[in-house]
Amino acid sequence: MSDLGNILRKARIDRKISLDDLQDVTKIRKRYLEAIEEGNYKVLPGSFYVRAFIKSYAEAVGLDPTEVLSMYQTTNPSPVSEQPVVETIRHKRTSVRNAEKMSRWASSLMFVCFILLIFGIVYYYTYKNYKGTPAEGKPSQTQSPRITDSTNPSTGTKPNSNVNASSENKTVPIATPTPSPSPTPAAVQVKFNSNEKGVDNYTISGTSKLDIQMKISGSQCWIRVDALSDGNGKEMLRQKLYKSGDTDTLEIMGSAYLNVGAASALELTVNGTVVPVGDTPNPKRVQLNLQKN
Template sequence: MSDLGALLRKAREEHGLSLEDIQETTKIRKRYLEAIESGDHSILPGSFYLRAFVKNYCEAVGLDPDEVLRLYQHEVPAVVAEQNNVEPVAARAPRRVQSRSSERFGRLGFNLLMWLFLILIVVVVWIYFVNQKGDDSKQIDDTKMTDRASQAPASTPDPNSAGGSTTPPPSTPPPAAETTLTFTTKQGKVDHYDVAPANVPHKLEIKVSGGPSWTEVRKGGSTGEKLYSGTIQDGETKSYDITEPLYVNVGRADLTVISVDGIVVNDGDLARSKKVQLNPVKVEDTAGGNAGDAAGGDEGAQQ
């Protein structure tokens, strides 16, 4: 196995990916991926394809492709364009031959094009005037409705009503509870966070900036249903509703910002992978806490 192949295989295994996952992400055949890891480049189509395959492989596992190609240029040489030593021979310009029929058809085509252009101009002008007329009619109707509304008599309070009271103003709705993100535990390499308050919709956003980053999102945990697995390009954002625990695994934490309702999750901001799991607080957990507080208050009152 070559040094380059060992590096790529180690990065793949650190992300918990198989060759089938890399094949699905990069669309490169598995036998080519095995040849790159083993260092057997003889079965690859050529050096150009080798560099392209290595670059896609690096992006899939969160490595910098330019840096990898620079460090292992002895294994992946740059493509050198073949130079032809034969002096170019000036080609003889073909003799232009036109028949009378071709010239006639050329004139007919030109005339037809001119007529079509004139018809297009007439249609555009007609559509413009029709739309202008419709806008004027709508403006007149809006003016009439405004005049009628201004002339309508204002309603007067009924003197026979009790106390002549007026309708009370509508009550102002209570402000929405703010989202809180609490670190609870670390299981293996996964940081667990509680998302509160309960019974409130929350939004997860994964934004990549500065370069591509491989990302995986699963429902329920690291072995749950796969919602997304692939490379998020620079400037792209993925969003998911947090209705149940979501597991997030990013290849480059320094290029990725994970946030919940605008609150940024601390991912270390390092050039390596990061795994977090977001657990929404359940309604029964909140109800249990309130019931415990109420019981404690009753015991204090009895004492």
């Protein structure tokens, strides 16, 4: 058994994770996991998959994958010529599909803008013609003579002037101004920034704390949650192997870092906003940066 295999096996046993549980979390066959612990890398499909499997193993048991891969590279240097050809082909296909999607999106946007321009022109001329109708063309309404200024047709006398005086002395009520509504507070925003070194970075603004809700569905999922300090220090808050149907909630007054063993099994919600972590059973790392006002 190699030194690297001993380190990985000891970390797995310390966290009380069996090979069957590790197989469910990493989606790596049990015989490959045993081969990694024994240092028998010839059983694995190739050096590219060896590195990928070792990285997933290390993340699942809470070890730093960079240090573990560096230890493997030191003892088992890989040939320079070996490259993941399959990944290159996938990237090329993805680029072609994205270009086609962008072209269709641009065409649809131009068509919608053209339709809106036509409606705007029609509305402008219709509104202009309506406002241009002369007021003199409208029939005027004949006002009826005021009773106070007319004479009584039967007697030929004018009505009592006291009636006009009393009506003129009436107090006209003054309308009180309606108070303006108070400004509403800014809504909480969860914004994706970038992916650096395999870590998805999000910025959360409009709040003074993080409300993290986790729901496990489909299969088991190992998750570790750390609180981040201003000096990039980490303090572990939660480390657990969750089963399907489990839920968990955390309230953190600062930034946080999540290490997820199987991304497709986790439904992550931050301050009421769903944060996508992926639809594949691969490990995922997410950093939530709280931006306080």
